[in-house]
Amino acid sequence: MNFISSSNVPVCGVVDEDTHMTSMDTDPADLSSHNLTLDQLPPELLIRICDFLDVQVIYKLQHVCRVFEELLSGDTYFKSRISRQWPKIYPAIPVDNLNWQEACAEREVTHSAWTNQEAHLEHFTYNECLFAAVDTVHLMKDGQILAAGSRDRYLTILDLDKYDSMKNDSKQDMEIFSDNKVHKGWIWSMDSRDNILATGSWDTFIRLWDLEAGVVPADVFKCKTAVLDLHLEQDLIIVGGYDKNLHLIDRRSGTITKKNYHRKPVLCVAVDDQFIITGSEDKTICIYDRRADKNYKRLELDTYPLDMSYGNNQLWFGDKQGFLHLLDTSNGAFDVVEKYDVGHKGKLTGVIHNLGAVYTSSTDHTVKVLEPSRDPGVITTLNSHFDGVTGISYQNRVLASASCDVSIGIWRPRRH
The missing domain is CATH 2.130.10.10 (YVTN repeat-like/Quinoprotein amine dehydrogenase)
Incomplete structure (x- = not known):
């Protein structure tokens, strides 16, 4: 998967290749000066969006820009991602120096495999x-x-x-x-x-x-x-x-x-x-x-x-x-x-x-x-x-x- 800089990605809408205009429900002229890019979104909203993406995609997003790197690298995001999907105590007993990225990937891949x-x-x-x-x-x-x-x-x-x-x-x-x-x-x-x-x-x-x-x-x-x-x-x-x-x-x-x-x-x-x-x-x-x-x-x-x-x-x-x-x-x-x-x-x-x-x-x-x-x-x-x-x-x-x-x-x- 190839990624472009998050600073060039509109928050919503589809870009028309001929007019370079973004089509939305609202008149584009009213929003021309308010176009947001992904890196300008609140962290909470970015995290919510990322929760819908495959964990392997998250690994790649970490390298797109500094905003994604700070937000998605390390244990915090993956630990909270697991708890949002499976709220029970995990791991069953606390583990020192647990690799939460690895744990998140293993849980999601395993759960997906056995439920489908x-x-x-x-x-x-x-x-x-x-x-x-x-x-x-x-x-x-x-x-x-x-x-x-x-x-x-x-x-x-x-x-x-x-x-x-x-x-x-x-x-x-x-x-x-x-x-x-x-x-x-x-x-x-x-x-x-x-x-x-x-x-x-x-x-x-x-x-x-x-x-x-x-x-x-x-x-x-x-x-x-x-x-x-x-x-x-x-x-x-x-x-x-x-x-x-x-x-x-x-x-x-x-x-x-x-x-x-x-x-x-x-x-x-x-x-x-x-x-x-x-x-x-x-x-x-x-x-x-x-x-x-x-x-x-x-x-x-x-x-x-x-x-x-x-x-x-x-x-x-x-x-x-x-x-x-x-x-x-x-x-x-x-x-x-x-x-x-x-x-x-x-x-x-x-x-x-x-x-x-x-x-x-x-x-x-x-x-x-x-x-x-x-x-x-x-x-x-x-x-x-x-x-x-x-x-x-x-x-x-x-x-x-x-x-x-x-x-x-x-x-x-x-x-x-």
Whole structure:
């Protein structure tokens, strides 16, 4: 889009190319000495006009002239723009040094996509080489590569860029790896770092795969317990075990350190540089301080958590009863904020939050897209599955869901 100087732009009316006169309801002769340009308008009116423009256009307007730069650059405009459109508290917990331009763009693009899916999103279901319930999905490489583990013990890896909705057989073209002999138990958890995919199984093994080399084995570790959740770091694998323990596996030496803070299996794990958070079937969440090497805090719950999403001073988790919970983790507080009924009628099996939305999945067959705010309202409910949804993954505006209906759901930006 090309812009001309705001000093040459009349406030209203259409300029006739032959007469160079502006046509308005009022006689132009009466207004010839009162023509206003955009930069002469009150700031409040300019802001009101800008609210009707796409946020990407606002980025360009910032560079048109000094008036627009002063008015539209920085956090103030974008913060107020969000609050005018969505008045609930956002972010759900205050975030230091939040990039409000980025947050505004993410909210608007996300909301527009999910409220007008036909125009913005492409949805398709994959079940070509699946023969049993899918327990886990994981997106990597900016949403291009999708890995899935199913109860027939197949590890399936797809290249989503090879799918073409205009070709009936393109779903088969997506498959770059499929093997049911890589694990001897259900593949229950996955994570990745760069080109390395980690898979954890009920057979007690964690296997690492180098996708850059063609999905070849890169390493293997044995936990002596079913691997229920895992997080992959450069030199460490963090594991929630069926044996009630948190396992810390040194990738260089293979040494495994166990931490026991729970009385029942560890179902979910969330991690940052300071804390490792574990949720257990014993109806507790424990926070381990990595720097101090000790248990930092223990939270007693009414029911047990099934999945967690951690970051930006927020810990969201879903529980067995279908409720969504929010904790304030600012300055290591981990204070309970609220429990939300977002409409799920089964176990809440998956939670992912970012600047644009909170995504949840449930055994009630649905995936919900929620406002990323305090008291999150439902933006849309996805009903593409015919059985329970066991988990979700999200990356680069691509959403994937795993289901007991022997299929994977994929939603991604439409390619124009």
